[in-house]
Amino acid sequence: MKPLSISFVILLIFGISILFMPKLVFAESLSSKLKGKILLQVESKGEAWYVSPVDGKRYSMGRPNDSFNLMKKLGIGISNSNLNKIQIADENLIGQDSDGDGLSDMAEDSIGTNKNNKDSDGDGYIDKDEILNGYNPNGAGKVTVDINFTKNNAGKIFLQTEKNGEAWYINPNNNKRYFLGRPNDTFNLMRKLGLGITNNDLNKITESANTTCDNYQCLITAASVCQPILVTISYTDIPFPLNPDMSASGQTKYEIKKASGLNDCILIFSSPIAVLSVSDEGRQAALNNGMTDNQINDQLQTMNNSLKSVSDVKTTCQSNASIISEYLTDAKNGNTKVEGKVNSAGQTTTYTTSSGQKLACTVTN
Numbered sequence: 001m002k003p004l005s006i007s008f009v010i011l012l013i014f015g016i017s018i019l020f021m022p023k024l025v026f027a028e029s030l031s032s033k034l035k036g037k038i039l040l041q042v043e044s045k046g047e048a049w050y051v052s053p054v055d056g057k058r059y060s061m062g063r064p065n066d067s068f069n070l071m072k073k074l075g076i077g078i079s080n081s082n083l084n085k086i087q088i089a090d091e092n093l094i095g096q097d098s099d100g101d102g103l104s105d106m107a108e109d110s111i112g113t114n115k116n117n118k119d120s121d122g123d124g125y126i127d128k129d130e131i132l133n134g135y136n137p138n139g140a141g142k143v144t145v146d147i148n149f150t151k152n153n154a155g156k157i158f159l160q161t162e163k164n165g166e167a168w169y170i171n172p173n174n175n176k177r178y179f180l181g182r183p184n185d186t187f188n189l190m191r192k193l194g195l196g197i198t199n200n201d202l203n204k205i206t207e208s209a210n211t212t213c214d215n216y217q218c219l220i221t222a223a224s225v226c227q228p229i230l231v232t233i234s235y236t237d238i239p240f241p242l243n244p245d246m247s248a249s250g251q252t253k254y255e256i257k258k259a260s261g262l263n264d265c266i267l268i269f270s271s272p273i274a275v276l277s278v279s280d281e282g283r284q285a286a287l288n289n290g291m292t293d294n295q296i297n298d299q300l301q302t303m304n305n306s307l308k309s310v311s312d313v314k315t316t317c318q319s320n321a322s323i324i325s326e327y328l329t330d331a332k333n334g335n336t337k338v339e340g341k342v343n344s345a346g347q348t349t350t351y352t353t354s355s356g357q358k359l360a361c362t363v364t365n
């Protein structure tokens with residue numbers, strides 16, 4: 001057969017890319033159109049999603065506490081002077097209200113008005129009326145709303161770094177900021193502001209790994225259906241095999257991702273980040289042997305530095321969800337078996353699960 005000419009190959013690649021382009025462009029425009037919005041999965045049980053304006057990915061809102069934590073996690077720090085450029089919405093301002101001006105104590109702490117005085121600046125207009133009508137509740141005149149600043153930040157969640165990290169959501173539909181006071185307020189607000197979306201359209205937006213899980217059980221549950229998730233599992237006081245007076249604490253990060261094809265699920269885990277410590281008895285024994293406290297600390301430091309240098313090596317395993325979840329169950333029970341030997345470069349390790357399934361894992365960095 002005659003070899004294909006380079007120009008023909010380029011033409012072919014170009015032709016193929018044209019074929020796929022409309023779909024890709026559409027998916028991207030849908031995601032960018034929905035940036036910063038809350039979506040409700042109407043064909044399902046009404047699950048709520050937030051499309052981050054930062055990365056364009058969708059984040060599951062979960063239950064009230066999950067959604068509140070998610071907002072805090074995705075929130076971006078902002079100064080009070082910048083936050084004040086955005087009009088406040090009449091939402092989530094109720095709650096315990098010591099002075100009865102219609103603004104909760106929590107909201108007043110955040111906004112900076114006096115929670116024990118209906119009319120903080122004594123001009124005859126109560127705090128809430130001033131705020132909702134664009135007047136400064138703490139002094140004369142109006143508050144200058146900066147609509148360009150607001151639009152540039154539409155859909156974001158801001159955290160007040162100069163206060164106590166209170167969260168505000170900038171609603172792209174009306175360019176107002178919504179106070180995310182208590183976990184239930186956040187959840188109810190998100191449901192109220194949410195737009196219905198079909199499963200088909202929702203699937204065009206990349207799902208972000210969920211990060212609200214921190215134990216093997218929820219990792220295994222997610223893995224069993226290949227639900228994307230990021231999990232950090234911490235451990236403490238694990239005996240150190242080389243020295244009974246020492247113990248290790250630290251964490252391991254796991255990630256589950258979807259892939260296409262037969263082996264359609266990916267597990268990525270990083271080598272544990274471990275920190276060694278010495279027991280009081282161990283320290284006393286070393287002191288009795290003539291070591292000084294400084295020498296003990298230096299030795300610990302040296303050991304921890306060398307541990308640090310091997311941490312964060314990532315291993316990637318691609319298989320089906322049931323094998324991955326079985327492997328994780330074995331790992332949880334301290335029951336993982338390595339099959340045969342690792343390959344010559346030490347890059348691939350094959351594990352055998354308790355039911356005899358094989359899982360090949362590759363070092364990826």
Ligand SMILES: [Ca+2]
Nearest residue numbers: 097099101103
């Ligand atoms: Ca009040």
Ligand SMILES: [Ca+2]
Nearest residue numbers: 114117118127
């Ligand atoms: Ca007040």
Ligand SMILES: [Ca+2]
Nearest residue numbers: 119121123125
């Ligand atoms: Ca006033």
